Amino acid sequence: MRHSFASERIKEEESIWLFKIRESVELLHPDYNTDINMLRRPFTSPGYHTLIKEAEYIHPIRETLDYALAILDSGEALYRERAFDALRTVLSLQDQQPDSPTFGIWSWFWEEPLAQMSPPDWNWADFCGKRLLLILIRHSTIIPDDLISLMKKAIIGSCEAIMKRNVGPDYTNIAIMGAFVTLIAGELMLEQRYVDYGLARLRRLYDYTIQSGAFLEYNSPAYTTLAILDLSVLAALTQTEEALTLTNELLDVTWKTVAEHFHPYLKQWSGPHARSYQSFLSLSHLSFLYMACGGQIPLIEEDQFIYNSEWYCHGVRCPESWRQLFTDINVREVVQALPEYPEFATRVAYTYLTPDYALGSFNHNVMWNQCRNLLAYARTEEGECSYMRLRFLHDDYDFCSAVFKSEQKKSSVLFGFQFALDGGDTHVNLDPIHGRMMASDLRVRIEIGYSGMAPECLAINEDTVEAVLGTTIMSVRSLYGAMDGFGPFRWEITEEGSTKLLDYVLYQGERAEIDFHTMEEALLLFSLTFSKHAERLESGAAVSPSEHAVQASLATPEQLISLTLGKKPANRTVLLHS
Secondary structure, three states: OHHHHHHHHHHHHOHHHHHHHHHHHHHHHHHEEOOOOEEOEEOOOOOOEOOOOOOOEEOEHHHHHHHHHHHHHHOOHHHHHHHHHHHHHHHHOOOOOOOOOOOOOOOOEOOEOHHHOEOOOOHHHHHHHHHHHHHHHHHOOOOOHHHHHHHHHHHHHHHHHHHHHOOOOOOHHHHHHHHHHHHHHHHHHOOHHHHHHHHHHHHHHHHHHHOOOOOOOOOOHHHHHHHHHHHHHHHHHOOOHHHHHHHHHHHHHHHHHHHHHEEOOOOEEOOOEOOOOOOOOOHHHHHHHHHHOOOOOOOOOHHHOOOOHHHOOOOOOOOHHHHHHHOOOOOEEEEEEOOOEOOEOOOEEEEEEOOOEEEEEEOEEEOOOOOEOEEEEEEEEOOEEEEEEEEEEEOOEEOOOEEEEEEEEOOEEEEEEEEEOOOEOOOOOOOEOOOEEEEEEEEEEEEEEEOOOOOEEEEOOOOEEEEEEOOEEEEEEEEEEEEOOEOOOEEEEEEEOOEEEEEEEEEEEEEEEEEHHHOOOEEEEEEEEEEEHHHOOOOOEEEEEOOOEEEEEEEOOOOEEEEEEEOOOEOHHHHHHO
16 A cells, blocks of 8 residues: 555655654653553643643653654564553543544543543544554554554544544644544545545645635744644655645645744744744754755754654655755745634734844734744844743733734834733633733733843833844834823833843732723834844834824834724724724
8 A cells, every 4th residue: 555655665764763763762661651551741731621730740642652653663672562552541541432522532641531621622633543543554564453453443533523523724733634634544444435524624724725825823833843744744645646736735835934934043933923832943843944954954953953753754855945045044024914714804924034133023913822923033142142022911921812913014013902802811712801800910021032141121211122132223112002090101121030021011019900891092002123233213103193093103214104003992803803
């Protein structure tokens, strides 16, 4: 079968990484629990789905599958039976009752059955189904026949759960992974219903993405990497020619996004990021890009290279046509409209790169912790750099009912905030506050993280703060601020570890109610500019209030840009479509 042939070909091409897999799996052996045949890992949680709040260690299902696959990939016969035992345990934890509402999925942890999760995570049909397929395709010749039968039954359950849920193309990584699981499972087990579904799902993703040339989860280091992995292995394994054509075109679009946003001198992934979990690009991501470029581009020092066993046999290759952008930079301007989504009017991402800095923004978005709506990187000294991230904090955590708006032209940005009456607090949807909350602190934060020497940050006057980032000056000016019943507002500059904090404090004091429903006016407007020391100019910003809105304008070297915000809080659909 083509699956096995393709897998063997990729194995041969990527055999240079086998020693890395053996090294990594060797480190995991001491954490294998022989009593329950599961891998033990330190407990981490995003704070939702699981009700487990505190635990030192946990036995995760997905990571146990990764461990079993890595053992078999390593070729070490000594631990082969351990891999089989772990697989049997994981398979026993799947809901295999066809009449059950969670049929076909797994819980996250051995310690917490599906019935105890709040709610169960249907993504585990995709994540676990993919891993079982890879094990079956790569290692079926050494797996016992009864275990193969159990694995196929579990994969069928995964496919049924994926088809029942039927996520749309806006959920980028799960749309791709679910297409992979159903299409490849259908080809492998000669189940045409799964092939048809997987291909139709891939077509929907293709049509949705190609119309704008970008995924909705745009320019996310974490999820773009996942998309590349899953599209690459789908292209490598599928027997369906149409699927191969669609997948290769999607891969080209994805690599274009990565290459256009990579800053070769700073070795950072320029913003904005639809979703992100860290501000500086991790060694793991740099290693991934180094591997994908065939080790031909010096993106990372050899002693810092980290190989993830999940990359093995996925056939990841950056097209030659995009590799030059990982080494060459002149001034680069990237403007990208995102696919349509009901909650938003058309979102546009804007990125401006120079040899010394990169500055990027969305034209509008919510201020979720994972969103990087206004993000910059700047060279501070040889081999060192700083990042600048915009945040809006309610009691020290990112506030999702703050709605971000901006207009950018090259190194100049007008940005502001309005407030949603139907938004969440720490999450966009999971903890709605219905426009009212208690707070002891509310502030806008310009967060500057740095490597090397700390940047100089200072207040120029009561409206303006600046940061000296190498040869670049970042200037932020408050143009307009109103929240009925609150004020006056002020800038505050502090430092935490290797992070400088330029905070625009809206409220700080005794715990008090903030009710946006009662406010006739609640909005904030700012300007942000990057300039060289020698080019430093006075801000040409102006503000024009009217009865229902406030317009800010900023004279840039290229043109006048403007941003108009309504005064009164409203529902998200009103704010994001106005």
